[in-house]
Structures are given as structure tokens and as C-alpha cells.
Amino acid sequence: MEKKNKSHSLKSETCFSKDNKPLSYYETIEDAIKGANFLSEKINKKMKPYKCEKCNKFHIKPEEVFFNKNDLFKCSCVDHFGYKKDSYSTKFDAEKMIKFKKEKDNIDLYIFKCPENNGYHITSHPFKNEK
Numbered sequence: 001m002e003k004k005n006k007s008h009s010l011k012s013e014t015c016f017s018k019d020n021k022p023l024s025y026y027e028t029i030e031d032a033i034k035g036a037n038f039l040s041e042k043i044n045k046k047m048k049p050y051k052c053e054k055c056n057k058f059h060i061k062p063e064e065v066f067f068n069k070n071d072l073f074k075c076s077c078v079d080h081f082g083y084k085k086d087s088y089s090t091k092f093d094a095e096k097m098i099k100f101k102k103e104k105d106n107i108d109l110y111i112f113k114c115p116e117n118n119g120y121h122i123t124s125h126p127f128k129n130e131k
Contacts, residue, residue: 032058075118
């Protein structure tokens, strides 16, 4: 059963954060905008709604991690699990993601140029750090 929270969102049964907590979701974009504005004031960080491709509902996340879909794509490079890597069109976009991950999860990440010339990737391996 879904659980209501104070900002009129529900807790998802299908979408989870990296630490395996259910994401809050909103049925309408209007409610998601209200939730984002409420949370922005509460935590003093600009939040923005987005429509989830998985559940077709609206979630919110920090504005600084939004990328234009044209700027973030999968290239044919794969990680150590065999999954296609995210590729960032510009070094600046990769740096935004690194900054977000550092603040959110306290993870040190590094940028390296895609060997197939498809922009930039990020990694937790410092030896791939682009100079």
C-alpha cells in the first residue's frame, strides 16, 4: 500500500534511491511543482520535477543534476558489469554530475575522455582521471 507524506506525495513501490529508499512521487505535474517548491524552501536547494520513464509518475531531484537528453546518452563503452556507460557531451556536464554525487553520496569520481570520441565518462578509478 502506498503511503502519503506531508507534501502530498506518495512513496513509490517501484522507484528507489541509490540507498534503496522509495522515491516520493506525484500524480500530476502541478503537484510535483508544488512539492519541488516546498522542498526547495525546506532544504535551501533548488529542486525540479521530472516525469519518470519507469513508473510514468513525477519525481523531484536537485535542479543541478538535470541534463538535456541530448547531452546525456549511452555510448558503446561498457563498465566492469557489462552495462553501457553514460556519456556526457561536455566536460562541464560531467563535472556537474561529479559535484552532485560528491555532495549526495560523498563519492570521489573522475572524468575521462571517451576512447570512442563520444564525449566524457565518469569513473571511480582515479587512474583514468583526465588531466
